[in-house]
Every structure is written in structure tokens, then in C-alpha cells.
Amino acid sequence: MSHPVPQDNPIPTPTPSAAPGLTTTASPNNTSHHTIAFVGGGNMASAILGGLLKSGFAAERLHVIEPLASQRLQLEPLGVQVWAQPAAFLSQADLIIWAVKPQVFKAAAQDVAPWTHQALHLSVAAGITMASLSAWLQAPRVVRAMPNTPALVGLGQTGLFANAAVSPEDKTLIEAVLQSTGEWVWLANESLLDAVTAISGSGPAYVFYFLEAMCSAGESMGLSRQEAKQLAIGTLLGAGQLAAQSAETPAVLRERVTSKGGTTQAALEHMNQQALGEHFQAAMWAAHRRAQALGVEFGH
């Protein structure tokens, strides 16, 4: 359902939920009385929205502000309240989720902030610092998050940092909202979000890059595209599960599949000769520097 920016949309007054203490198993039911507004209705917003709806969150309590008409059309089948621009309904929102690109954040905040000083804010924008968010939103309770796209299939990893005004109940609400997207970790320092960006935020692209190389090699060795794809993706999933379920370090697991004089050793020796590990780490530091630079570039 798409709304032509009504100013008087009747939104039920939210009743405060009896949120329990901070846990890592927050139930989405804890959020059932909350009203949540998304600013930006793209990939990240859709991942979180999809999870909330799947876990039973009432669509009428979910609002999305999305200026792009084609994107609004995509959101309509979800049954959530879709708006082309900010309006009075925002003052009823308990939680505002910021899912716009860093480049447009400041401009979007100028339009939305007048309605939302009382709300808890969750930003998923890469690099936009707590100092900028606090200045732009003029709201005391702000959480920064760095999610990743496997959130779309419920297997995401999210780094979270809360400012001092965020309460344990606020954190419980954030966790309930993120629950269906995968796992999260609360960070002690804001600067660690740049590391999260470099490792898990951008990480899926590194994995896809590696998969591309495995598939191409397989095909060049005579496998069909489908065979190579199945073998490469299956190996990645299997090795990931093995690492997740094992108490051993990745290094020990690697050594276990590397027999002396064998095929794996031949491949790993080649990787070491090319200093692939060092190059790979340098690439992640490049992502880390870019995350820091984004905050400087768009944070003023």
C-alpha cells in the first residue's frame, strides 16, 4: 500500500513494552507494541523489514520513507506503511532506523529530525560517526550498527555501538529488531565499527571474489559452470560450518587438511609464495581506511 504523504495518517499511540533485561535472545514479541520507521527503503531496510514481518511484527506499525517511486512499489506487497517523504506520523515512532547511503544522510536527517527527538535511533550507515549523528538528529539515544548482506537470509553479522544515553531496554529493542537478521556483537568503542566494516560489512564481497576464482579455475579444468559452482559454494559452506562447530583455530583446521607433499600443500605453498595472506589483510586495511574516510567525508 502506498500513501501519497498524508499528514494526518492515524497511527495508534504506542504503548511502552515491558522489555526484559539485556539478553542475546530477545524475542520479537517484545517489540509488538512499538512503532518503527525506516528512513530509506533499500537493501538493508528490506532485510530488516523482511525479518520483522516474518517474526510476526504487525505491518501497520512499520513505516518506510522512500523517495524513489520504483522502490516504494517493491515495498508495497509487504503491507507496510510506505511514505514518499517525512510527515507527522514520525513523532509517534519509538525507533527510527536509518538505512540511507552515507552521502544523503545529512540531508535526510534535516527533514526527519524535527519529528523524532524523542525516539531511539539506529543508524546502519557506514562511517557516519556518533558525533555527526548526535548533531544532525538532535536526539539523545543513538545506536550505530554495521550489518552485512547475509542479513537477507538471516545469517548476517552486525556490529553495534550505543552511546551512553541508550538504556538496557533500548538495547533489548534493538536486539529484537535484529534477531531475525542473524547475530550481533556490542562493541566497547565506536572506532571498532571500522574494523567490523572491514571484516564482515564488506566481507561478503571478499567471499564472492574467492568463489569467482574457484568457479573460474574449476571451469578451466573442465568442469561445467554448474558443477564448479556447486563444488565451490558447497565447500565454502561446509568449511564454514566445520570452523563454526570446531573448537580449533582456522590455522589448525588448515593444517589438518594439508598432508605433506600433497595437493593442498602445493596450493598453499603457491599462495604463500604470492604472499596472498598479506595481500588479503592489506585489502581489509584498505576497507578500514575507507570506512574512516567516509566518516570525515560525509560527517560534516
Ligand SMILES: NC(=O)c1ccc[n+]([C@@H]2O[C@H](COP(=O)([O-])OP(=O)(O)OC[C@H]3O[C@@H](n4cnc5c(N)ncnc54)[C@H](OP(=O)(O)O)[C@@H]3O)[C@@H](O)[C@H]2O)c1
Ligand atoms: N548493503 C550492504 O551491504 C550494507 C552493509 C552495511 C551497511 N550498509 C549501509 O546501509 C545503508 C543503506 O544501504 P543499502 O544497501 O540499503 O542502500 P540502498 O539500497 O541504496 O538503499 C537506500 C535507499 O534510501 C533511499 N533514500 C535516499 N535519500 C533518502 C531520503 N532523504 N529519505 C529516505 N530515503 C532516502 C534511496 O533512494 P535513492 O535510490 O532514490 O537514493 C534508496 O532507495 C548505507 O548507509 C550503507 O552504508 C549497507
